[in-house]
Amino acid sequence: MDLNGERRYVITFSCPDRTGIVATISSFLAEAGGWITEAAYHTDSYTGWFFTRQVIPADSVAFEADELRARFAPVAEALSDQAEWQVTDTGETKRVVVLVTKEGHCLHELLGRASSGELPGQIVGVIGNNDALRGMVEAHGLPFSHVPFPGPAAAPDDRAAAFDEVAALVDKHQPHAVVLARFMQIVPARLCEAWAGRAINIHHSFLPSFVGARPYHQAHARGVKLIGATCHYVTADLDAGPIIEQDVIRIDHGDTINDMVRLGRDVEKLVLARGLRWHLEDRVLVQGNKTMVFR
Structure with a gap:
């Protein structure tokens, strides 16, 4: 359920920090046609972990959430085998x-x-x-x-x-x-x-x-x-x-x-x-x- 009336995909991702994470994720979304409308980032200096939340309108890509997950999985794996991530669809009521x-x-x-x-x-x-x-x-x-x-x-x-x-x-x-x-x-x-x-x-x-x-x-x-x-x-x-x-x-x-x-x-x-x-x-x-x- 999206209170703003716009169906969106929300990507959350975390892994040990390294160079190129932001560029990799934003490039993936851009290549898929995704228009990033909200993005947040944080690196915990004590643990060395990186965290991000990215939001794109669902209609900015030509496929559904399941395919977005399938396409993003190898990108996440390439960034880190410890990566924790999910893609959620605000069109699905929680x-x-x-x-x-x-x-x-x-x-x-x-x-x-x-x-x-x-x-x-x-x-x-x-x-x-x-x-x-x-x-x-x-x-x-x-x-x-x-x-x-x-x-x-x-x-x-x-x-x-x-x-x-x-x-x-x-x-x-x-x-x-x-x-x-x-x-x-x-x-x-x-x-x-x-x-x-x-x-x-x-x-x-x-x-x-x-x-x-x-x-x-x-x-x-x-x-x-x-x-x-x-x-x-x-x-x-x-x-x-x-x-x-x-x-x-x-x-x-x-x-x-x-x-x-x-x-x-x-x-x-x-x-x-x-x-x-x-x-x-x-x-x-x-x-x-x-x-x-x-x-």
């Missing part, structure tokens, strides 16, 4: 599945953006381990699936079975993004691996300073001056995956705990919406636990 619990502010933001045409993708389903948000989801004409989770004292097999059900519901959509919109469950390592590079989470930026329950209460007692949120990819290391986006808002001694919760939620939903948009637009390139975001 699918999003959202996981939720009880808090609805992030979900409401995403549903609103999707219904107003501001999200470069389609929310195809919402899964909750609580039924509280069903009405909100169904009011938008979307399916809601409730998967009850056992309590903290439950056997590991019972929790694993609940996640098996969630995984089956998610995977039937073959989503491009799995968004944890205040989903208050720890995703097991096996699903972190299966959804690697697609699962996106949001959390308050107090971590690791204020871990555990009631973080805003802890922050209020400490007299913090900034609160914020972090959008990141999900990994087996809890809340430690590659960061996509962050933001903060200033507070002072006059703000109550309720004020802090309200302001924190404002930041959370905006940071998540931005992070998801950049992911769906193929603006986020990942190397290890670090991201390059071509905004």
Whole structure:
């Protein structure tokens, strides 16, 4: 889905840096008739890796995305046998599945953006381990699936079975993004691996300073001056995956705990919406636990 109304091909590419990468890719596109309308480049001086994102109108070349991929493959291989790349077609709508619990502010933001045409993708389903948000989801004409989770004292097999059900519901959509919109469950390592590079989470930026329950209460007692949120990819290391986006808002001694919760939620939903948009637009390139975001 292209919000600009123009179908485009997006090429992302990374490999160890060397002379001639930009010239090779731009020459390939020029020879194919591709008109480059957006280009971004970055070299990480610490790792020595090069990253780029190139965009061309689909109608500037005389063939479809599959053929562009086939033609680009030997070019990428010639540049480096370590190259990581993809070609995506904005004419193909990307699918999003959202996981939720009880808090609805992030979900409401995403549903609103999707219904107003501001999200470069389609929310195809919402899964909750609580039924509280069903009405909100169904009011938008979307399916809601409730998967009850056992309590903290439950056997590991019972929790694993609940996640098996969630995984089956998610995977039937073959989503491009799995968004944890205040989903208050720890995703097991096996699903972190299966959804690697697609699962996106949001959390308050107090971590690791204020871990555990009631973080805003802890922050209020400490007299913090900034609160914020972090959008990141999900990994087996809890809340430690590659960061996509962050933001903060200033507070002072006059703000109550309720004020802090309200302001924190404002930041959370905006940071998540931005992070998801950049992911769906193929603006986020990942190397290890670090991201390059071509905004």
